[in-house]
Amino acid sequence: MWKDFIKLDNENSKVIARMSEEQTFDSALDKRALKDALQELEVADYCPLDDGIEKFINAGLAGDAGVYQGFVVAEKRNATFEITISPNQMQASMTVTGAYGGSALVADEMVKAISAVGIKKGIHKPSLKKILIASKSLKPGATFTQPFAQGKKVEDGKNAYLKPLIKDVMKRVLAPKDNDAFKIDMRDFGSTITVEENDPVMERLSATPGHEGFNVLGEILSPTPGDDVILEAGNGTHISPDNPNILLASTSGMPIIRNNTVDVEQALCLNNVSVATGHVKFKGSVIVAGDVEPGMIVRATGDVTIGGFIESADVQAQGSITVVKGIIGHSDKDDGSKTCVVKAGGAIKANYAQYAELQANHDIYLTVHSMGNDIKCGDNLYVTDEQGTQGTLSGGVAKVGGKVVCYQLGVEGDTATALEAYAKFSVQKARLAKQKAMYVKAQEATMEAVRKELVVKKRDKSERSQEEVERIEHEKKIANEQMEKAKLAVDTTNEQLDALLKENTVEITNKVFTHVTIYFGGEKVTTKRVHGPSIFYFNQYEIQCEAKMNTDDIPEGEESISI
Secondary structure (H helix, E strand, O other), X not given: OHHHOEEEOOOOOEEEEOOOOOOOOOOOOOHHHHHHHXXXXXXXXXXXXXXXXXXXXXXXXXXXXXXXXXXXXXXXXXXXXXXEEOOOOOEXXXXXXXXXXXXXXXXXXXXXXXXXXXXXXXXOXXXXXXXXXXXXXXXXXXXXXXXXXXXXXXXXXXXXXXXXXXXXXXXXXXXXXXXXXXXXXXXXXXXXXXXXXXXXXXXXXXXXXXXXXXXXOOOEEOOOOOOOOOOOOOOOEEEOOOXXXXXXXXXXXXXXXOOXXXXXXXXXXXXXXXXXXXXXXXXXXXXEXXXXXXXXXXXXXXXXXXXXXXXXXEEEEOOOEEEEEEEEOOEOOOOOOEOXXXXXXXXXXEEEEEOOEEEEOOOEEEEEEEEOOEEEEOXXXXXXXXXXXXXXXXXXXXXXXXXXEEEEEOOOOOOXXXXXXXXXXXXXXXXXXXXXXXXXXXXXXXXXXXXXXXXXXXXXXHHOOHHHXXXXXXXXXXXXXXXXXXXXXXXXXXXXXXXXXXXXXXXXXXXXXXXXXXXXXXXXXXXXXXXXXXXXEEOOOOEEXXXXXXHHHOOOOOOOOEO
């Protein structure tokens, strides 16, 4: 029995198991029975020491003399604690382990330990008090963790931004009214979209510097100041002489909000363009509440906004063209030309377009569909709504400078659809080839300088002047600098080209049908089966197709595209 072998030491802090020479070791002694013996000794809350227990039992069974010297099998322990600092040094926590018959935590020891690990700021005294109280009530060996110090997050500065001080004309034109998304009242429109000379039209709200933070070690965390933005004078506007953050109208007219400025233009507002109005050619922006009817011509040096349809008409603007409803044309039976032409120096936005010629220096946005159009787009082509739930690009030919995004590419029934993406590739490739040629030329110049240097060095010192040596060294230095500069240009353009190829893809979020031909950099592929969501991209050598999802329905070994 354990009670025959154990007793407390002189300090009552340890329980020692020892056998006298008169005693006989009990081979049935089990360490699990020690608990009852400790209870009888009135030290049940002392911490059992497995190592000492096993050594005593093993020594007794083996008849080892160590059993007479004794082993510590349990001991009193005070409550202990451990401090943990988070990896980002923004929080410190303390984990306390309940005492084994000993005393609870001491506040002074906690404070010294906190100071020793370098914690200086963000200390929460009520949390330390909570830890102290918990250490008194914890069961032996039980743990309790409590954060007690918290850093202050740095607050980065806010970017400067430009706040229009006038209503957005385009939003007003396109705003739904009386359950009719395309109805506007021209009687009150003109009086609400104009500004007078010196009216404020835009304000720049300055960037903020942000607020410093700190971590629990007391280190100050510096904020990143907000980025500034430039407020620029536009056509018909100027920066206020009294406040560089205010943009004023220089003339009366209709304000058009741009990226970082406002243009004030003369505006022509019409209910529709028809035989009754005649062709429209206007220096400024044109707003048509209704339709542009067949055979009519519209020309504007600003933007053109149409609340209805463009049908078999010719509409061109130096700015952007927005059509609330659709663009409708037909193909000439003889030469295949389109009866509807829409060209913009900016972007084109419409609900849909069919059998029309569309040309934009920047982006083209079509919400519902693009059917049988001849498209030339300087930047990106989007045939999809904001939610990505519709948008079909089918038939016709599209040449796009950047990327293409659509919900569905092609249609059932093998309607031929031709699409060239990243049409700017050839320009970038030609630029790269020119830079490579310059690099080769610079290498040749460097080698020529090295050859000259070798020739001079082979001559006896008496046969070469210091001036000649210095001249050749200078030529070599200049040639090396030119070669390094040319190499950097090649590497930079290569990196830019790789990045642009990754960005300028053809992305289809729903289906790709058959008989769709996609061109990239002189290469082409034609789909011969229906695909799910896909991305077509070019790696400078061949066109690849990558499934965006539903890859399980592609049979193993089947090619995703056919050339």
